[in-house]
Amino acid sequence: MAGSLKADFSRRFPGGPVVGAALELPLDPPRVTVLFGPSGCGKTTVLRCLAGLERPDEGEIRFGAQCWFEAAAGISLPAQRRGIGFVFQDYALFPHLDVAANVGFGLGGMPAGEQRRRVAAMLDRLGLAGMAARRPRELSGGQQQRVALARALVREPRLLLLDEPLSALDAVLRDALRDELRGLLLQAGIPTVVVTHDRNEALVLGRVLQSGPVIEVFNRPASARVAGIVGVETRQPGRVVAIHEGLAEVEVGTARLHAVAGPGIPRDVLVCLRGEDVILQREPGPASSVRNRLAARVIGIQPAVPLTRIELDAGFPLFAWVTRPACEELGLAPGEEVTALFKASAVHLLPHEGAPAASQR
Amino acid sequence: MAGSLKADFSRRFPGGPVVGAALELPLDPPRVTVLFGPSGCGKTTVLRCLAGLERPDEGEIRFGAQCWFEAAAGISLPAQRRGIGFVFQDYALFPHLDVAANVGFGLGGMPAGEQRRRVAAMLDRLGLAGMAARRPRELSGGQQQRVALARALVREPRLLLLDEPLSALDAVLRDALRDELRGLLLQAGIPTVVVTHDRNEALVLGRVLQSGPVIEVFNRPASARVAGIVGVETRQPGRVVAIHEGLAEVEVGTARLHAVAGPGIPRDVLVCLRGEDVILQREPGPASSVRNRLAARVIGIQPAVPLTRIELDAGFPLFAWVTRPACEELGLAPGEEVTALFKASAVHLLPHEGAPAASQR
């Protein structure tokens, strides 16, 4: 399949927000694209518009050479003919059909034997063997979610839309299914758009919308908003005081940082830094390739899995993630003095538009 | 409130599994208890039995001095009179009522003004201000989940049952709400049982069922099953070859490990080790307090957030989580030789009952 899925549309809810989307996803090779965004920002709405369940007020959607939607021309291909698979946020299983019939629902044209074979294989694959004869209401939440997934996958659609496909699953099963899902998608060669809140899911499954490969987005969020969403803990307004040789010197609170500066950096910036890029030491230690080396005081310690979150005062609020053994070895405790190290390349500068970034949500 | 919530019951589904529970939660001081378990193991069923929505076939439930359920005596206090708050896995909002009416639904006996004030305060607290007049179908999945939470919290119940209360929320909001929720629960002094798949949620919110404080469970899972659930990456069968001075020597694959040994350790054990307790170095380095020091070869590298997962061959499959900068500094790549360090106290030994632990789910 050549070409790309191009969508550029907006949907107004009377008395509600306007949801807009502009995206272009190459179909060849098929990729998994991740839609990331805070609760209520319109992710489900975008999927529904792509599926043909919701009609945008403006814009167009094309899938390769085929026009799926064009507001100006009044074109809208019905959902049935878009050849998609959709996993709904709350599953939408058919309550009157058993699991096998739910999964086989979209295989109408196929010989019965082939149908049965495929359904059984898919149930097996998703750990649902033995539940073929149950009704949805006799399944747990996670089992229901897997049935919904099976129902969409078994048809081998030409575009897969997944709204939080793994949210109801426990960690182990989610890890297993995430890999399974990636395998299935790669194998079947199905371009996919996934809505997820789980950063690991986003990373394993595909690239984040509108911003290139996943790692890129996490490191270099395009806006303060995205920075917040992908979980960049430290977001502080700063002022660029000098730039030379591609390195900016930035004043943040009472501290000075070095950061790799892209072209056209304004004076007022938002300094973004991920907690796991910060290394803590007891002593300042010898000089090295690490550019930023700040004296800091431990303010708070919050144990979490797999890392402990350390809140620091380094002239500005700074967060670091450290492993538990490191935390113990360093004897970290509130009030202790440490040195925080991080590379200039780990600091990401965003234009700052006045509003404090922390309240951007 | 004195006493404890004591429950010991089982529920048989005709044609389905038997769900059993035996738990005792102290009510004073109020605690948050986390129910952890793989999809379909019966977490929702346990909550429903506690709520009085499902009738166990056997056993009893007592809340302090009050008997909620006793199979033998045919006693079952109706849900209305248990004074609980329940957040359903799929919200169960009233579709015909707006958000304010949904949240105020349980405040019947209260003067209208007081009711309004409480609802408004709760909506504000959960980031739902301005949506009071919307109907549930005009909300996103995450917004719906928060309304369900508000509806249960606003009544200040004497026991709160939460079925995956934050699963539909994005990372930032989840972090914020998790803290908010903990604050609310501590402040209101409401004993709570939470079902969650999110390990961080479990850690922040409370202690894991039946096993003492949270950290304890994560470090020292009581069974191979729990180990799998809480995400102990390395689980390998081993054989204890020697024990002295509380330290066991264990043969795993072709390697030998040291582990802190509790009393009554059998010969055949399951060796459990968390990835973030493993430190990687290029050179063996000087001797230190670290007991285990194994030569290993990098097999695979999977970037994730906030850590990168390293798969190693150390004579047995071993997993480690390292920060991205460390990964870069060490120049880790498949085939590279490294040294893996971990303390004897980080290795957890479980009795091994024959079946390979990895397939225990």
Add this chain to the structure above:
Amino acid sequence: ARAGEITVAAAANLKYAVDELVAAFRVERPDVEVKVTYGASGNFFAQLSQRAPFDLFLSADAVYPARLVEAGLALDDAMFRYATGRLALWIPPGSTLPVGSLGLAALRDPRVRRIAIANPRHAPYGVAAIEALTAAGLREELSGRLVLGENVGQAAQFVQSRAADAGFIALSLAVSPPLAGGTHYVVPAELHAPLEQAGVIPQRARDPAAALAFRDFLLGEHGRAILSRFGYGP
């Protein structure tokens, strides 16, 4: 094979008389099959106006047939009188109302709380009942006790079920087997206008010859004898 088959639309009060007429006719003309439909004359009129497939219409009065003739829906533009009905006051078995001795005046008895009549708005026997009560000087006094049936049959049912204590019905009904157990008083003919019953052969009759044959049998000696046995006057 039968020479003919006719469907007769007959007023409900004729039920027992016509059943016997048909049986007698069959002996005389075994080649003609006669089916009878009983019902409200008003309904038959409406249906005949829409060319219902009836071959003979025996109305409970003379008005409906006249209207059909007027509308040009009757064969030969002719209607025929076949009987004169008699009004009877009927009380159920076990009732001790002295209708035999007091006649209509027995209705003054306070035990008579409900008197059933056919609806005078459209049923000829209802009109006659009102006329009789008026003539007897009882109308003012008794009008509050009247209940109206759709026809005399329903008036009889009211009494039979004891919901009403007495009822004005057709004499033909009062002497019919189901009601024979009760007591009846034949209202003197002078107290009401004659209850002329007439019929027509609809213009669209499918078998006018057979219909004419049945009409002639009805109007003939044998027919009149049967009718008079069921309480119809000439």
Add this chain to the structure above:
Amino acid sequence: MDWQAIRLSVELAAATTAVLLALGLPLAYWLARTRWRGRAIVEAIVALPIVLPPTVLGFYVLVALGPASPVGAAWERLFGQGLVFTFEGLLIASVLYSLPFAVQPFAAAFATLDRRLEEAAWCLGVGRLATFFKVCLPLAWPGVLTGIVLSFAHTLGEFGVVLMIGGNIPGETRTVSIAIYDEVQALDYAAAGRTSAILLAFSFAVLLATYALQRRFVQAWPVR
């Protein structure tokens, strides 16, 4: 124009509908929720009254409620007045005859309710009765409205049972449907047409208002 008859009909229809709501809603809710195996028998019995022609049903009811019957006799002892040929008698007969038109749609609506919404209400400390009124009834509204409309409209038009039990007494038991019937029988088509037109116009106005207003409710339904 027989305004009395029209008023009586509307009163009878309203009273019948009210009684059917009071009796039918609990019965329907029970039918929809019970797991008792004999449920189908009750459901079948509820539907039976409409299988008989109304006049015939009316006749049997007449016999059953008449002064000779135990019920009628007891009533007369209690209230000093018979049951038949009174408004109360009409009401009983109408309720009996319209029962299926109310109970069946009610029960169908309750059967498709999402039980978890009820459970959610219980967990909020709201009693079963209050839950019924605040959750079940609004959610089953389209079906409940159907039952109300069918009962009300059908009672307006009902004629056979009402004639039999009521005795067509002007101002007491002559409903508008009997009045129209009488006019048609008397070949007074003009009067019948006028009365019918008024009845139809009135009914249309009531129905239209009902359906237009219920749109507000209905919008709540399709749980997105």
Add this chain to the structure above:
Amino acid sequence: MDWQAIRLSVELAAATTAVLLALGLPLAYWLARTRWRGRAIVEAIVALPIVLPPTVLGFYVLVALGPASPVGAAWERLFGQGLVFTFEGLLIASVLYSLPFAVQPFAAAFATLDRRLEEAAWCLGVGRLATFFKVCLPLAWPGVLTGIVLSFAHTLGEFGVVLMIGGNIPGETRTVSIAIYDEVQALDYAAAGRTSAILLAFSFAVLLATYALQRRFVQAWPVR
């Protein structure tokens, strides 16, 4: 015993129900789904037939379908036979009169369906018609069954309209309800009782079987 009449009634009830399903399901689905503001008008009109007394409605239908009417005349030209006083005429009148008993419960059932289940079917490539039959109809089943039962039972018992349009011609248009009516009118209560008992027993058996079988379906409902 008038077996002919019983057979005719069952045939008429079955045919009426079939026609009402064919007409009523699409109409009801449209009513439940449309956002057109005039919808309430259509809903009100659908309910109107039952407001009139059956005999009177029958009278108007008789005039409307009679040989003098355009419909009746056209039918006669086409089929060489009038419409009134035939089975076809009866069927048309029955359908008209029972329309609300079918359409209203159908529409109420469709109105409470979760639209997202339909959407899920569409996304699986299943066309609108197939989705209707495989998703909407089974999920709306309690309401649809209510409509079927009410139409069927009501047509069995219907009497006024059928009498007027059919003319009570033995073997052709005399239904069992008219037969019972005639027997009662003839004060032949024994015969009326026998025929009623048979009609009731038959109906009860059919209804019981229907409700007992539908339990299987109903179990699918309450979406846990």
